[in-house]
Amino acid sequence: MLDLESLAKSFRGTAAVSGISFSLGQGEVLGFLGQNGAGKSTTMRMIAGVLEPDAGDARILGHSIISARRDAQKLIGYLPEGAPLYADMTPIGFLRFLADTHGLSGPDRRSAIDRVIADARIASVTHQPISTLSKGYKRRVGLAGAILHDPPVLLLDEPTDGLDPVQKRAVRALIARMAPEKAILISTHTLEEVPAMCSRVIVVDRGMVVADSTPDDLAASQPGGLEQAFIQLASDMSDNSA
Amino acid sequence: MMRELANLWTGVRAAWRREVFAFFATPLAYVFIAIFLIVLGVFTWDLSRFFDTGAADLGPFFYWHPWLYLLFMPALAMRLWSDETSAGTSELLLALPVSLPGLVIGKLLAAWTVAAAALILTFPWWITANILGPADNAAIALSYFVSLIMAGAYLGVGACISALTRSPVLAFVCGVIIAFLLTAAGWPLVTGAIADVFGTAAGDSIATFSFLTHFETAQRGVLELRGLAFYLGFIALCIVLNTIFVSHRRSGVQ
Ligand SMILES: Nc1ncnc2c1ncn2[C@@H]1O[C@H](COP(=O)(O)OP(=O)(O)O)[C@@H](O)[C@H]1O
């Protein structure tokens, strides 16, 4: 459902992403791992059509994000890093705005909003200003916005970052409920939650894919498990390029 | 073509709804309208001695519109795009399959709606003019209409600049400076000075780019298509530039 073809992006001459390719199918939850600054967010922003790649392409069900951006974007739900929201709105107002931008109106709009309020479990806060919500609720409001148009591909940039364990579990449960019908790309640098959430992992370092495996295989590759495998991959790359 | 227009309309409506709601959900719009009415009242009454002239003429009232707009409209527009940048919500907007020009127009129209509400609430002046004597209501209606269009041009400048910064204060200050230049270019003091130095032709041509000049024609009761075309063309230019400034973020420059 999602195909990346040698995506690349530099900022002022410094490569942030240098040729990332992979494919993601329905039912897959891909953990996109890497240290801070590895290029995870830059990759996801390019797939979402927020950032133009210098080279390469991303196809969402065959629609190129470069030559058919709007068609591709209709099929994507994107939760940016930090889940930015309009602090002055209520969750219901925010969801109505997003529904408007997707051209949903009348009963379609109402049923889509009701569906995501139930899915994201935010019914108790729908009329509270977003600025007064807890971090966990804010994140779930952001997620509700990302799935409002029921997109087949989800890009979630650090969806559990900064949440407490209970909030993390709520977000993970939501992702698990959606997983069977969608292709989901989740970036994270917290390794513990990878086995619980993801069916596949890709490790990126300095803008390049350095491992593509399952959480179990990656953990089995090193005696210290997933964490050591991760550190090994990152430092190998540093040594090679130094 | 039809699909593009439908997309544009979707964006306009979504952004307009959100922004109008945001203006009126907070005290912002009410405070803005109240202060605008008070300042306009004080200027018209006190500085222009509205009642001393005793004439059923709103000239002293309309005289102040451009000078107040150059302060008030940048204030109304300063948050339109700078807030999206500072809160990171532009990241959401750019990922939506929505028309960017549509969003730009919708936001501008929302601020314009607040300006229109403020203008409508000046109706007691119109009534007063009619009480003082027989007023030229056609000329007054025309002045109101052109004033509203002119407000849109001031808002266009403000919106455009707010897309260049994450700071509303900076957007306000720069907006006021540019709006001042666009206004003062038609001020007799400025056009006179330019005419003295560079000749009458230079003074006149600078004046044709001023918001002031085209508004004064309207106040004389003349609907000049050239003036209207000037404001509308200027607004269109602002919308185009605003769209370019926002979509430029896709290249990754911040
Ligand atoms: N807009 C930008 N301008 C300049 N450099 C950027 C920009 N965005 C990201 N970078 C740089 O690109 C690299 C990758 O960043 P990012 O994709 O955010 O990493 P990650 O999400 O994996 O932590 C970093 O070195 C970062 O400093």
Ligand SMILES: [Mg+2]
């Ligand atoms: Mg990141």
